[in-house]
Each structure stands twice: as C-alpha cells, then as structure tokens.
Amino acid sequence: MATQGSHVQVEVQPPPGSIVAPNGFPADPRPKDAPQVFLDAMDIRIKVFCDEQKCAIEPELDEDDPKSWSWVAYQQSPETKQKVPVSTLRIVPPPHPPHPNGFHDASEEPYVKVTRVATMSHARGQGLNKFLMNHALDYLASQPGLISSDWRGLVLTHAQVSVEGLYVKLGFTTDDRLGRWDEEGIEHLGMWKKLSLPDTTG
Template structure:
C-alpha cells in the first residue's frame, strides 16, 4: 500500500440531522453528510457485525456534537471506500465509568468509535487517521470550545492498549477497568501540543 493511497475526510459536528432517532428505521435519513454515513458504515461492520455490539447503541447523542474523521482506500475499480473511522467528542462529559467525577477536572476531548475494517488492518491506517485528527485539533483551537489545553482521553478496549501507547497515550490506573457491552475497557490520556501552549 502506498502512503498516498489513503485519503482522509473530516466533518465538523453535524447537529441533530444525525440524532439517534433518525436512524431508527431502514430508511436513509435525508440531509446526513456522506462522511458521517461512511463512518457509520464502518462502525456498524466492526462494532455490530464483528464484535456483536447492539446496533441501537452504535449511534448516540455524542455523534451530533462530535468531529468525525474517515480514511478511504481505493478498491479494485479505483473508487474510494471507507475503511477506518474515529470521532472526537468535546467536553462536557459524563462522570467516568467507575463513577469518578472531579468538578475541577481539566476540559478534555474524548477520542472514540475508533474502528478499522478487518481487510484494512495492519497497514497503519488507524494511526495515520489518529495523527490527522490530533494535528487538526491542535491547530484549530479557534473552532473548538474555549478552555481546552490539549488533553485527550481514550476509553480504549484493553486489547488495543499497546496501540494507544504507541500514539503517546498513558493508562490512568485510578480510573480502573470496566465492561462495555461485554468488552473490557480502560482509560488512557494524551496531551497534544496546542498552538495556545506556544503563545
């Protein structure tokens, strides 16, 4: 795979056009950005079809207020096909899964819904996509909620902890481990070097 064959698209928070109730039927909602539909396709294939997570939990209220990234690879006909996705959810957030809540906790973005199709794994696409998202956040603070100083949280599946470590994340032991739809998760943090930090 050549490095130039991967294409990445991003959309800003799409609003209530992607509200969960709009995806409750088999009819395709109108007005939904194609990038979000591509992200949903990958997410359903990985989380629902492969990992057996409930379909009704895949689209949630955070989708409306999140930034979404999708990586594409060309198929045999040269058509770009979505293969890897992630989203960045802005603060505020609910208490951590273990119940920990600190009213003075620094505002953070939460990286989530990170998924890559089985056929595209092992090619560094998820890492490239993550670095693209991190770079965009770090250089577009004027478009983000004020008060963010570069902190990012991942609620990572335990079996990809080492992947996140390679991206610079550090496991937070105090937040423990917990079960989400039958899959063990843990919390990991990363600090991005923002433009604000250099001013």
Template sequence: MVPKPTLSTSIQPPPGPSAKLVLPSRDTSPNTNPTVFNDAMIIRKAVFIDEQHCTADAEIDSDDARSWHWVLYDDSAATPTPVGVIRLVPPPQAPHARLTEPPAAAGAQGAPEYDWTHEPCIKLTRVAIMPSFRGFGLGRRLVETALGWAAGHAAEIDEAAAQIAARGESPVTLTQWRGLVLVHAQVDVEGMYAGLGFATDHSLGRWNEEGIEHVGMFRRLVLDE
C-alpha cells in the same frame, strides 16, 4: 489482507442538534445522513455491530451530533471505499460513573449528564478499521490525524463546549480546553495508544462496555499558537 492501499481522508464536522442521524440500511428507509457521516456509520456498523456484536440501538448516541469524524478511504478502485473511522468528542464528557456504576445509580434522577468538575478534555472514540485493511497502521494514522487537527483548532473545540454550556447545564465557569485528550481503549489496543504517548490512568479502573474490557488513557497535546 489486501495490498497496501492508496488512501485519502475526509473530515465530517459536527452534524448539529437538528440532524436526523440513522444507521445505514439496505432497505428503503429514509437516510438524511451527511455523506461522510454515513460512510463513518457504514464502518462503525460493520465493526462494532456486525463483528463485535455491540448493541445497534446504542451505536448512534448523543455525542454524534456534536462530534467530528474522520474517514479513511481506499482510492484503489474507481469508487472510493470507506475503510477506517475515528470520532472526536469535544468537552464536556459524561461522568465516569456512568460507565463504572450500576445503571440505576449512574442514571439516578438529578445525576448530571456531563462532568463539569474536571479539566475539560476531548475524547477519541469509535476508532474502527475494516478487517481486510488491518495491519497497515491505519488506526495509528487516524489517531494522529485527529490529534493534529485538534492541536490547531482549540477555538472550535471551545466553541463546541460553549454550546453545551449555553443550554444552562454548566454549574461552573467554563474553562478553555488546554490539550488534554482521553481515550477509552479496548484493552487489546492499549499498547497502540501507549505507543502514541497515552498513559493509562489506573484510578479509572477497568470496565466493560458491550462486554469488552476498557481502560482510560490520557495524553496532553501542545496546542498551536
């Protein structure tokens, strides 16, 4: 563990559907990622792909272009170093069956891409801290940062959901986001989220993502006036 770092935080707004997002590479492959998003991907690649051996092809997904990221930087050196990341996915979310049912059933022809039948929720995902910076409560800090932002930016979250609905994919009248927050927590950090006010929804069961067991947890925010 390094000495307690001096930290700063940067936010990456949704890059948008036209963004060409790629995994950072040490070769000469073209990289047009926004700067903060690229720093987010440096961390995600190091933790999820290199350390946890998740599939590289699945690391950048359809949610990245429409999501917000926060990146923590260690400012101790002359050049800030990205050390932590969190992603906030606005409504709508994918149906839970895509995680718990066999791929052939969950992805059957005609199966919806998004869940429009339940109350809209935001989802916190891709929370990752570089190994040498663990033990300082940075995961908790990132969650609190994202939740604090969300509580004051409900209109932006609703607009992001409306953009998906405008593609003609919503079979119901779109409802406003009322502060519901979902996390798909790896079981070894379930306690951290419980300490942040999240409650495990046992009706969602447990499932494996990339060989790692997860649970679903919810919390409701009080939104700013």
C-alpha cells in the same frame, strides 16, 4: 475537508447536529439526510462493532454523534477505482459526564474524548488507526478554538483493553483511577494524552 496521504485520503465531518437524529434517540444508525462522510463513518462502525464484534446496533448512533467530529480514511478500490471508506474515529468535545466508574475530579480540565475507533478487517495491519489518529489530533491541535475556548490539549480515550498497547505507542498513558469497565461485553480502560497547542498569547 479532504487531505491526501500516499494511498489514503482523509475527510473530516464537523458536528452534523440534529440531522442525524431528527426524532431523538434511539435513532436510525444510517440517517438518510446525514452528510456522506458521516454515513461512511457509520457504515464502518456498524460493520466492525455490530456485525463483527456483535455489539447491539440500537445504541451505535448515540447522543454524542450530533456534537462530535468524525474522521474517515478512504482507499481506492482496485476493481472500481472508487474511494472506499476503511477506517474511522470520532472525537467528542467537552463537557462530558462522569467517567464510567463514577470517578470525578472537580479540578479536571476540559478534554476531548476519542471514541468509535474502527478499521475494516481487510484494511488492518496498514497503520491506518495510527495515521488517522495522528491526523485528527494534529488537526484539532492546530485549531483548538474549534473545540472550545478553554480546551488546552487534553485528550481521553476509552480503549478496549486488547489494544492498550496501540494507544501507548500513540503517546497515551493509562489512568488506573478510572479502573476497567464493561461496554457491550468488551473490557475497556481510560487513557490520556496531552497535545502541544500553538501559543496564541503573543
């Protein structure tokens, strides 16, 4: 599905399943038979996390990818007039393993996890992360059954500490219980947001 905003087109890729890792993991981060939107998301992820931030490429495509939703924002190239993928994020449905610091709350309600949020360097400063995040969360909130029958709007992100302020502006709250941890040499923390879901009881 694609939607159009002023100069940005957004496409969503539902969970692609085992086609992205037909032989298990580790897997080719650019799987040849994967849907194009998924490949566009992976291209952004590789360029930002692996090429720019020097994270290892081997674990970039992981066990969450087959079951996750991906969103990609596109802009039109002024030279070729073709759409170019510039920003992406991934949303992982429940269930999830314990938090990175080992914290576990038996009463914790099911949540979705926002991960792999990345924007190409030349497209930063345009509010694309905020635009794409709001688009993705609004999409899921309007159709909560896409996630699971018992999901009630709780969202978690494992954010890089350097962009904590961005997530605060998006309505997320830092959870000190989750502490801070290192992923690929980058310090992360956990933040929550609760979405308002449509009333389906009537």
